[in-house]
Amino acid sequence: MNKKYRKALIVGNWKMNMLPSEVKGYVAALRGLLPRQKTCDIAVCAPYVAIPALIRAARDTRLGIGAQDVSAHEGGAYTGEVSAAMLSDLGLKYCIAGHSECRRYHNERSHNVNEKVVALVNEGITPIVCVGETEIERSRSLTLDHISYQVKAALADLTGAQVRRCVIAYEPIWAIGTGKTATAEQAQEICCHIRSVIRKEYGARIARAVCILYGGSMNADNAAELLAMPDIDGGLIGSASLRPEEFAKIIAATAQEEATA
Numbered sequence: 001m002n003k004k005y006r007k008a009l010i011v012g013n014w015k016m017n018m019l020p021s022e023v024k025g026y027v028a029a030l031r032g033l034l035p036r037q038k039t040c041d042i043a044v045c046a047p048y049v050a051i052p053a054l055i056r057a058a059r060d061t062r063l064g065i066g067a068q069d070v071s072a073h074e075g076g077a078y079t080g081e082v083s084a085a086m087l088s089d090l091g092l093k094y095c096i097a098g099h100s101e102c103r104r105y106h107n108e109r110s111h112n113v114n115e116k117v118v119a120l121v122n123e124g125i126t127p128i129v130c131v132g133e134t135e136i137e138r139s140r141s142l143t144l145d146h147i148s149y150q151v152k153a154a155l156a157d158l159t160g161a162q163v164r165r166c167v168i169a170y171e172p173i174w175a176i177g178t179g180k181t182a183t184a185e186q187a188q189e190i191c192c193h194i195r196s197v198i199r200k201e202y203g204a205r206i207a208r209a210v211c212i213l214y215g216g217s218m219n220a221d222n223a224a225e226l227l228a229m230p231d232i233d234g235g236l237i238g239s240a241s242l243r244p245e246e247f248a249k250i251i252a253a254t255a256q257e258e259a260t261a
């Protein structure tokens, strides 16, 4: 983390976990475990149906709230979809766009991700744009090209000022839910590359300000090492975010890093 230019951000992605009735207990537990020092922003991206319960439970906390996906369409006859305007009406701060699970299971393409990012930005919601390579792409040395393409495609048509307000999450697909974390050096290499892609497209001032997260089997044991890297500004955490004790330890790791930097 480079705290001179960016604030750390720790985001939980609950994926398709957590019943609405479980949310109150989760937030109460997390609240009791949060470090007093506010060394990072924190948020949880919840399933749509859990969001109202999360808003109620998190009312007096510093927990930001996000969704996990959004429709690319503004509104109308799109059964089952949820628009950016609906998320904005609930007061949400964040929404994930282009998670590898959505790309894979919903056949989402980079231009769809771009449409979602534009829809979110237009509603004042911070997109958390996910990019990442497969194991095969990595083994064929295609990682850097693939990431460049995904970043440029997701941010197409945005102004520099809009890009500055986006969050990018590097999530190598081979590390998601597998227990195989990228090494801190591997993650730093790609997060630094993402920043250089943004620098080339939008200039140094914007690149310096953009928050870049790492995601993929991040947990209480490996968080401090990953967060110590200069271009990793936080984490997008799946399974470890479901356990308040573990999530709180990852949040606390943003302070440890500052102490050792």
Ligand code: 13P
Residues within 6 Å of the ligand: 013, 099, 171, 175, 176, 177, 178, 179, 215, 216, 217, 218, 236, 237, 238, 239, 240
């Ligand atoms: P895991 O932390 O469970 O590997 O999931 C990472 C992820 O996909 C977050 O969006």
